[in-house]
Each structure stands twice: as structure tokens, then as C-alpha cells.
Amino acid sequence: MAEIALKSLAHSYLATPGSPEDYAIREMTHVWQQGGAYALLGPSGCGKSTLLNIISGLLEPSSGEVLFDGQVVNALSPEHRNIAQVFQFPVVYDTMTVYDNLAFPLRNVGTSEDKVHERVLEVADVLELTPQLKRKAKNLSADEKQKVSMGRGLVRDDVSAILFDEPLTVIDPQLKWKLRRKLKEIHQRFNITMVYVTHDQLEASTFADKIAVMYEGQVVQFGTPRELFERPAHTFVGYFIGSPGMNLFDVRARDGEIVAGDTIIPLGRGIYDAVAKASSNNVKLGVRPEFVEVHVAPVEGGIEVTVDDIQDLGTYSILSLHLGDIALKARIDEDSPTPHNNAFIRFPDDRIGLYVDEFRVEIDHE
Numbered sequence: 001m002a003e004i005a006l007k008s009l010a011h012s013y014l015a016t017p018g019s020p021e022d023y024a025i026r027e028m029t030h031v032w033q034q035g036g037a038y039a040l041l042g043p044s045g046c047g048k049s050t051l052l053n054i055i056s057g058l059l060e061p062s063s064g065e066v067l068f069d070g071q072v073v074n075a076l077s078p079e080h081r082n083i084a085q086v087f088q089f090p091v092v093y094d095t096m097t098v099y100d101n102l103a104f105p106l107r108n109v110g111t112s113e114d115k116v117h118e119r120v121l122e123v124a125d126v127l128e129l130t131p132q133l134k135r136k137a138k139n140l141s142a143d144e145k146q147k148v149s150m151g152r153g154l155v156r157d158d159v160s161a162i163l164f165d166e167p168l169t170v171i172d173p174q175l176k177w178k179l180r181r182k183l184k185e186i187h188q189r190f191n192i193t194m195v196y197v198t199h200d201q202l203e204a205s206t207f208a209d210k211i212a213v214m215y216e217g218q219v220v221q222f223g224t225p226r227e228l229f230e231r232p233a234h235t236f237v238g239y240f241i242g243s244p245g246m247n248l249f250d251v252r253a254r255d256g257e258i259v260a261g262d263t264i265i266p267l268g269r270g271i272y273d274a275v276a277k278a279s280s281n282n283v284k285l286g287v288r289p290e291f292v293e294v295h296v297a298p299v300e301g302g303i304e305v306t307v308d309d310i311q312d313l314g315t316y317s318i319l320s321l322h323l324g325d326i327a328l329k330a331r332i333d334e335d336s337p338t339p340h341n342n343a344f345i346r347f348p349d350d351r352i353g354l355y356v357d358e359f360r361v362e363i364d365h366e
């Protein structure tokens, strides 16, 4: 088991990279602590698999260092890094039984048969594979094969870390939820550093204590699911986390007021000052649909908006609103009054995020 540190790491698949866009991993320094359950979350193409393959040693980074417990491992082969990796699609030996598939990684490192037996039974039990132990892997369903594949990753308790690359892609939705809980249980039981790659926020937050959100080859935020929701450090995190994502719109300071398009947004002095002194023209306010206050009648400080659509989702509704040219979403509980053609909204100061050049800027609320 190990702490995994990435020091000034960068990677480009091009021979002579020039601009930042040429890098699949832009220079980053990041630490995965020993024993943590982490997710690496981001959209397709943001660099998740590249990063995982650099950690496991399948790929050599263009620059920077990978350290396990403080030791540089760049020169070590994947076998010598002692990392278990579970891929998107099952990696099993079809002609072997499930038992022998699970035993393989242990026998490979010369584990005694007593210990092999004990671990295989333990892992089979957790993954509910005991009834299949004697079956040949080729006779299993896709779900079962992937469970065997995961079991092969979990069977050794002496690995530095286990890396999961979208391991539940081929798994039936019903079983997905159950397996995520299982993985969490296994993590708690064995205390192994686990990094779980996914593009699915639900998958990330049910598995991980802390999530690294990746965007264009960078980790733009590393935090708990709650931190990502309440204080997104980057507009991408605001947009990507939450359903629907955060409302983000351009604002500027004009004659002592904050304006969005031509509409004055009534907010506190602290936010105005921060907008007025922003070092760029790229200034956005961010507010989650959950925190938009919706009124059916005029209220002090309320901004009139048009209501385009109401999506009734049972215990809550999502409103699609228009403030001038700006499209917004708001979430209201089932027992709140539902507006019709128009509504009056307010943004609570303490729920507003200010983003300059896409990164969050702290506001001094007075």
C-alpha cells in the first residue's frame, strides 16, 4: 500500500509539443494518500486513462516524476510497481476456472496455496462469485466475467494501489449500484489506496471520499463530493457536477451595479467590489439551480424572468427560465408555489460563486 505522488507531471503524445493543447496531461502536481478511496472524474478525452497508465507504468510521461511512498518509480516496469489495474472490459483467461483466474495473480508472485485458497474464497464471497468458482470463465455472462476481472484486481493484499478504469461499463445497471457499494466495502475492509476512473458523477461520489475532477488534462478541483457541489473551484466543475449543472452567466460592473446583459443583478457590496476589481473581462457568476430563490409574485430585490418550461420530477420540479437572453434553471420543491408565465428570482449572496477566467475567486462578504 502506498501514497502516490505526481510531481510536475506532464504528457504529450506528440513528439514535439508546443502549445498547452498539445498535452494530454498538462503539468500537474498531485498526491493520492495511502489508503484513500479516490475517483478521477471527467469527460471523455480529458486525460483520465493517460494519467492512470502513467501511474501503473504502462506509459512513460514526457516529463515529471511518479513517486510511491516518496520513491521515484519512473524507471520501474508495471510488474515492479506492484499495482493492480481493472480495465473497462474483462481481462480473464477463458479456459481457466473462476477459481484459477482469481488465484492467478497470487500464484504469479509465489503465494502459498493455503493463502491462495483463503484469499480466493474471501474475494469470491465479497463479489458473490462463490457458486461460480468451479465454472470455466468462458461460460460466464459479461457481468460475471467483469466481476472475475475485478476479483483478480482485488485478490492481492500487498499491492501499492488498485486502479479501476471505468470498471462498471459493461455491467448491468441493476448490478452497478451493488458493485459500487461492494467496492466501497472492500476498501474499508482492506484499506488499500484505490483510484477509480469514471465520467459518471454518481459513480464517483458513491465510491470516493475525495474526487479529482479533470478537464483538458488538468485536475481543476480535488475535493469531497460536497465541496464540489457547494464550492466548485472551476466553472467546469460547476457545470459537470449536479443535475442540472450550475447556472453560469457573464456579468460586469456598471455604475455601481452588477449587470448581466442589460439586467441589474441586486447583490451585496462584497460581490460588486470583487466583480469591479476583476483582472479580466471574463467574469461569471455561478449559482446552482437548488439555490435560486423562486417567487410567484414580486419581492424586494427580485428579478423578473420568463418561465419557458416546468419539468415535474415528482418530489421537485426543474424550471427553465429566461432572464433577458440568459437561460437559467431553478429547482423548486413539490410543495412550493409553481409560477406560470413569469417568476421573480433572487440569488442569495452566500450561494453565489464568482469566476474570473473560469476559476473561482473568493468574495469578502461584508
Ligand SMILES: Nc1ncnc2c1ncn2[C@@H]1O[C@H](COP(=O)(O)OP(=O)(O)OP(=O)(O)O)[C@@H](O)[C@H]1O
Residues within 6 Å of the ligand: 013, 024, 042, 043, 044, 045, 046, 047, 048, 049, 050, 051, 199
Ligand atoms: N495512444 C494515443 N495516441 C495519441 N493520442 C492519444 C492516445 N491516447 C489518448 N490520446 C489523446 O489524449 C487525450 C486524452 O485521452 P485519454 O484516453 O487519456 O482520455 P480519457 O479521459 O481517458 O477519455 P476516455 O474516457 O474517452 O477514455 C485525448 O485527446 C486523446 O485523443
